Amino acid sequence: MDLLRSHLHKVRIPEPTNRIHKDECCISFDTPRSEGGLYVDMNSFLGFGRDHVEWNFEKTGNPVYLHIVQRRKPEPDEADRPLKKPTLLAIGVEGGFGDQEPEYDETFEITILPDFISLPFPSVDLPEKVRLAVDKVILTESADRKQQLAAWVADKKKLSAYAMDLKQIDNGVIVPPTGWKCSKCDKTENLWLNLTDGMILCGRKLWDGSGGNNHAIEHYEQTKYPLAVKLGTITADLEAADVFSYPEDDSVEDPLLAQHLSHFGIDFSSLQKRELDCNTNYDWNRIQESGKDAELLFGPGYTGLANLGNSCYMASIMQVMFSTHPFVSRYFEKQSLKAAFTTAPADPTLDLNMQMTKLGHGLLSGKYSAPMKEGQEGIRPRMFKSVIAANHPEFSSMRQQDALDFFLHLIDRVEQANPGSHELNPCSGFKFIIEERVQCPSGKVSYNKRSDYILSLSIPLHEATNKEQLEAFNQKKAAMDLDGKEVSNEEIVRPRVPLEACLASFSGPEEIPDFYSTALNSKTTATKTAGFNTFPDYLVLHMRKFVMEAGWVPKKLDVYIDVPDTIDISHMRSKGVQPGEELLPEGASVDNKAEPAPPVASEDIVSQLASMGFDYLHCQKAAINTSNTGVEEAMNWLLSHMDDPDINDPISNDSRASEQAVDEASVQTLISFGFPEDVAIKALKASGGNIEKATDWIFSHPEASSSASADSSTSNVNADDTYIPDGSGRYKLMAFVSHMGTSTHCGHYVAHVLKDGRWAIFNDSKVAASVDLPKDMGYLYFFQRISN
Numbered sequence: 001m002d003l004l005r006s007h008l009h010k011v012r013i014p015e016p017t018n019r020i021h022k023d024e025c026c027i028s029f030d031t032p033r034s035e036g037g038l039y040v041d042m043n044s045f046l047g048f049g050r051d052h053v054e055w056n057f058e059k060t061g062n063p064v065y066l067h068i069v070q071r072r073k074p075e076p077d078e079a080d081r082p083l084k085k086p087t088l089l090a091i092g093v094e095g096g097f098g099d100q101e102p103e104y105d106e107t108f109e110i111t112i113l114p115d116f117i118s119l120p121f122p123s124v125d126l127p128e129k130v131r132l133a134v135d136k137v138i139l140t141e142s143a144d145r146k147q148q149l150a151a152w153v154a155d156k157k158k159l160s161a162y163a164m165d166l167k168q169i170d171n172g173v174i175v176p177p178t179g180w181k182c183s184k185c186d187k188t189e190n191l192w193l194n195l196t197d198g199m200i201l202c203g204r205k206l207w208d209g210s211g212g213n214n215h216a217i218e219h220y221e222q223t224k225y226p227l228a229v230k231l232g233t234i235t236a237d238l239e240a241a242d243v244f245s246y247p248e249d250d251s252v253e254d255p256l257l258a259q260h261l262s263h264f265g266i267d268f269s270s271l272q273k274r275e276l277d278c279n280t281n282y283d284w285n286r287i288q289e290s291g292k293d294a295e296l297l298f299g300p301g302y303t304g305l306a307n308l309g310n311s312c313y314m315a316s317i318m319q320v321m322f323s324t325h326p327f328v329s330r331y332f333e334k335q336s337l338k339a340a341f342t343t344a345p346a347d348p349t350l351d352l353n354m355q356m357t358k359l360g361h362g363l364l365s366g367k368y369s370a371p372m373k374e375g376q377e378g379i380r381p382r383m384f385k386s387v388i389a390a391n392h393p394e395f396s397s398m399r400q401q402d403a404l405d406f407f408l409h410l411i412d413r414v415e416q417a418n419p420g421s422h423e424l425n426p427c428s429g430f431k432f433i434i435e436e437r438v439q440c441p442s443g444k445v446s447y448n449k450r451s452d453y454i455l456s457l458s459i460p461l462h463e464a465t466n467k468e469q470l471e472a473f474n475q476k477k478a479a480m481d482l483d484g485k486e487v488s489n490e491e492i493v494r495p496r497v498p499l500e501a502c503l504a505s506f507s508g509p510e511e512i513p514d515f516y517s518t519a520l521n522s523k524t525t526a527t528k529t530a531g532f533n534t535f536p537d538y539l540v541l542h543m544r545k546f547v548m549e550a551g552w553v554p555k556k557l558d559v560y561i562d563v564p565d566t567i568d569i570s571h572m573r574s575k576g577v578q579p580g581e582e583l584l585p586e587g588a589s590v591d592n593k594a595e596p597a598p599p600v601a602s603e604d605i606v607s608q609l610a611s612m613g614f615d616y617l618h619c620q621k622a623a624i625n626t627s628n629t630g631v632e633e634a635m636n637w638l639l640s641h642m643d644d645p646d647i648n649d650p651i652s653n654d655s656r657a658s659e660q661a662v663d664e665a666s667v668q669t670l671i672s673f674g675f676p677e678d679v680a681i682k683a684l685k686a687s688g689g690n691i692e693k694a695t696d697w698i699f700s701h702p703e704a705s706s707s708a709s710a711d712s713s714t715s716n717v718n719a720d721d722t723y724i725p726d727g728s729g730r731y732k733l734m735a736f737v738s739h740m741g742t743s744t745h746c747g748h749y750v751a752h753v754l755k756d757g758r759w760a761i762f763n764d765s766k767v768a769a770s771v772d773l774p775k776d777m778g779y780l781y782f783f784q785r786i787s788n
Helices: 002-006 053-060 128-139 143-155 215-223 257-262 268-281 284-288 312-321 325-333 337-343 352-364 382-388 403-417 467-482 499-507 603-611 616-625 631-640 653-660 664-672 677-686 691-700 702-706 719-723
Strands: 038-041 047-049 064-072 104-112 117-121 191-194 200-202 227-230 243-245 250-253 432-439 445-452 455-457 496-498 510-517 522-532 538-543 560-562 566-568 713-715 730-740 748-755 758-763 766-769 778-785
Touching: 002 104, 038 053, 047 053, 053 337, 064 128, 104 128, 143 382, 191 215, 200 215, 227 257, 284 730, 284 748, 312 352, 312 382, 312 403, 312 730, 312 748, 312 758, 325 352, 337 352, 352 382, 352 403, 382 403, 403 778, 455 499, 496 499, 499 522, 499 538, 499 560, 499 566, 603 616, 603 631, 616 631, 664 677, 677 691
Parallel strands: 445 713, 455 538, 496 560
Antiparallel strands: 038 047, 038 064, 064 104, 104 117, 191 200, 191 227, 227 243, 243 250, 432 445, 432 522, 510 522, 538 778, 566 730, 730 748, 730 778, 748 758, 758 766
8 A cells, every 4th residue: 555655656646538448458359358358557558468468568667457257147038138228329349239239247346456456446545646547447437438429329310400391482493303403603523403493502611712702601691591402412311411600600400301392393202212223133142152061160260340330341352451461561560559659759659650550450450359259359440440440430430431532541541650661551461553644636645654453443344245135124124014013133134344344444545625736736535554663562443333323322333343353454564655656736727827725634634633522623722733743732832822913814815824823033042052044943832932831842843843844745653652562463352341232431342362371250349261252243353463
C-alpha cells in the first residue's frame, strides 16, 4: 500500500473527455477475456494485454494499472436463458439485435509494475484517489462502445415534422428517370427534387466552390416548400433516400416518400420489383459457398475478421492485402509490435502504422485463430476502422460501402503515412503507369501518361461465348412470361464473357468526339488507344458490373467472367513515340490568319479534380493555368483562385494569356534565388503566383528544369512515380473479392484467396477451404506477377 501511495502522482481521475480503452489492448487483440486479462493504465487509460503492458511501463514509466479479468459463466440450458431485449437499433454490436452473447464474471485488482504487485479492488484500504479513479474507469463507457453508439445514432434520421401533412401542387409535373438538369442553371449533378412542386434544382455551393449554385435553398426561401429528395438516391430501399428538410436544416425521414414520389410519376412499386427480381437472379449461395461441407481453416494467415456492422467490404479487402508480400513484409515480417508501439505517438490507438501492424500480427500470427464449437470468433478490428476511416463521412459510418472505394482509400492513407519513404510504402507494388495515344485525322499524334492503382474494365456483353444458349433462354423466358410462369434460378442462363475480351476493350481504339486538333485548327473526331507503360507487381482489375440504364436505380450486370488462372498482358505494353510519327503541335497554326488554338485542359487532371467535388469549369481552368503539370499543382491554383470574380466566366482564347500571366517581380525574385526563368514562370503558374509555394514546388519537382519540351508528349506522372516497379506482363490469379446484392452500397462482400496452394474463402469471421470456387463472379480480381 505504501508503494501505491508513492505513485499517486501517476494516477489520474478520468475527465468526461478522456477516452478509456478497457475493452481491448491497443497493441494486440487481447481483451479482458484473454489469458492474463487486460491492464488499463491509470494515467493514460490505454489498455494492454499481459504480454505488452511491460512495454508501456518501459516507454512511459506509468506503474499503476487496473487489471480486468472476465471469465465465462457456465451456460444454462437454452430454454432457461432469457433473451436479451435489444437496446440499440443495430446488428452485430453489443446491445443490438442478435446480441445473445454468453455472460461473464468480471474481477478487478490494482497492479503495480514492474513487479506485478497486486492489491484487491474494491477495498476501503486503497487511497481515495485510486478508488475514485478506478470507479470512474469501471462506470464510464469505453471508447469503443461510445464510437459504436455514435456511429449508429448518426445514421438514424429523425422523422420530419413536415412529412405527414406535406401539400403537393397538382401541376402535372412528371419527373423523367434520366436526363435531369437544374431548372435555373446547367448543373446536372447534386440535384434535388422539391416534393411540393416537383422543381429540380441544384444543391448548396460548398466551401471549395464545388457542389451547386444554391438554387434549391433559394427556391425554399422564396416558396417555403420544406422537403426535397436528392435525385440518384431513390432506390427500392426508400429509407436510404436522402430527404432534406430546409426548415429543420437536416436530413430527415419521410414515411410517406413513396406516396410523395408517385405524385410526380415515380413508381416505387416498380422500383421494388426490379430490385427484387435482380436480387433473386443473383446466386448468393454460390458466392458464399453455402451448403458446402467445407473444411474450416485455422492458424497463421487463416484468422477471420468479425463483422462490426456492415464492415464486410473492409474485411474482404484487408484479408487480400495481408495476403500480399508488400503488406506482410511491411507490417508483420519486418515490423514487430514492440517496434511499432515504441515509435507510435502518445495515443497509439490513433496511429495508422500501429494499427496496421496490430491488424497484420492479428491476422498472420495465428494467435487468435483457435477452433471453437462453430468455427472461430475472429478478431474485431475496431481501432483499425476508427483510424483508417477518421474524418471520412462514409467509412466512419455503419453503412455498407463499395470495396473498390475502400481499396483506393486504404492506398491513399497508407501512402500519406509513408511520405517519401519508398522502401516502407507497401502500395508501390500496386502502382502502374498508363500511356494514352491520341491520333487525329491529320495523322499526327499526342501522348499522355498517368499513374493508377486499378484497371477498371467494362464488360462487353456482345463478346459472350454462349450466345446460342442465351438466345434459347431468352425465347423460353419470353414464352413463360406470356403464360405467367417464372423461370427458376437453376434455369437462368447468364452471359459468359472472357476476361481477355474485357482487357481488349480497354486497349482497343476508342473514338473521341469534339477533339480539338492543333494540326487542323478545328474540332474533329480523334482515336485514342491505351497501354501499360509499366507493369505492376500486383495487378488489380475492377469489373464494371454496375451500369446506369433508363431507370431510377443502377443495373447490376448478371454476368459471369471467365477468368483464367494465369494471364499474359505483355502485348498491352505501350510503345511510346514511334519513328516517323509526328506529334501534334502545341498552340496555334503557323498561319497567322487562323483562329488561335484554344487552351486544352488535361482530361485526366480535370476528371480527378472533379471527382473530389470541384466545379468542372474551375477544374479546366486550373489545369490550363498550371500547364497541365499535375493534379496537386492544379488544386493549389484552384484553392488560391476560388474567389476570383471571373472564376465562373467561360474559357476563351483571349483570356488564356491574361489568366496565365505571372507577376514579373515574382519571376525576378525567383531568378535572384538562382532558378532559371522558364522554371520560375512554370512554378509560379503552378502555385497561383505565391513565391513561397513556387519555391517549394521547384524543390519538389527537380525534373522541371529539364522539361521545357515544346512537343505534344505530356505527362501527369509525379516525380515519386520514378519508383514504380516494372517487369514481366505475366500474372497469376491470387485473390478476388465478390459482391452480392443490387448495389455496391448494400449486400455482402466475400474474399477468396489462394494460400498454401489451395483456395480459401474469407467470409467475415468464417474461414474455410473453398469447395466450389466462384471465380467467375468476382468484382475485384488481384493478380500477382509471375517471376521469371
